[in-house]
Amino acid sequence: MKPSLSVVMAVYNQAETLNPAVKSILEQSFPDFALVIVDDHSTDETPELLRQWRLKDKRVKVITNSRHLGLTKSLNVGLKQAKTRFIARMDGDDVAMPERLKRQRDYLLSHPKIGLLGTAVRLIDEAGKPLRVKQLPSSPETIRQSILSGCPFIHPTWMLRKSVLDEVGVYNEAFSYAQDYDLALRIVSRFLTANLLDPLLNYRVNSGETISLKHLKQQEWLALRARWLALTKYGYSITEAWRLVKPVLSFAVPAGIKKLVYARYYW
Structure with a gap:
């Protein structure tokens, strides 16, 4: 029988964290x-680890890019293979709680108007040591009110309906970073969304894969571009443009100072 859910993961040189994920x-x-x-x-041991997992479990499907495409294009490659009713995201350096998929699927089944569902996360450091719980806006109303100020979701916690992607499209490949924010803005413009308040993912921060501390200025610039598209193409009211003041001022802060602030206070 065809499964009802696909979990999409894109990985690149993540041999150190792949197995637990x-x-x-x-x-x-x-x-x-x-x-x-x-x-x-x-180019590391990731391909061999994936080969072993594919042999162990028939639910694992591995697609290998013939050249390095980057995260956004790789995620779209994965989405093309996801033909199921529900699609979840996962990263190769995080760890899902055992009830994560069940909890999210059950919620979407009982709340048919919700198009995208995320969760709170437990932040962990590079060694896997717990730091604290990070919660996000949980109701459709608070998410809609806050989304132009910042992305109200943790990307690898997403579970959404395939029908949502059929309507709004997949990741915008012009975004090497903030691709999740751009897609979230499109989704929120047409569908109700929510976050569960329970942490259902251990989310690794301050690692080489955490783009919040790597290529930070490029990420912020692309996030500003996503906000501009929201106001000019995605149906958000131009009267909400004032919400961009803080992100624009934040972008003006030198990268070195911003990275110190992010590392100390953001997570």
Whole structure:
């Protein structure tokens, strides 16, 4: 029988953290899913680890890019293979709680008007040590009110309906960073969204894969571009342009200072 859920993961040279991430998905209490992993032409031990997982579990499907495409294009490669009713995201350096997929799927089944569902996360450092719980706006109303100020979702916690992507489209490949924010803005403009308040993912911060501290200025610039598209193309009212004041002022802060602030206070 065809699974009802696809979990999409794109990885690149993540051999050090890949096994716990994949294991946490394959050991979910809800077993009816396909795990679609796009290997973005890794040069470390990632391909061999993925080969072993594919042999161990028939739910694992590995797609290997013939050249390095970057995260955005790799995610779209994965989405093309996701033909199921629900699609979840996962990253190769995070760890999902055993009930994550069940909790999110059950919520979407019981709330048919919700198009995208995220969760709170437990922040962990590079060694996996717990730091604190990070919660986000949870109701459709608070998410809509806050989204132009900043992305109210943690990307690898997403679960959404395929029908939502059929309407708003996939990741915009012009965005090497903030691709999740651009897509979230499109989704929120047409659908109700929510976040569960329980932390259902251990989310690794301050690692090489955490773009909030790497290429920060480029990420901020693309996030500003996403906001501009929201106001000019995605149906957000131009009267909400005042919400861009703080992000614009934040962008003006030198990158070195901003990275110190992010590392100390943001997470």
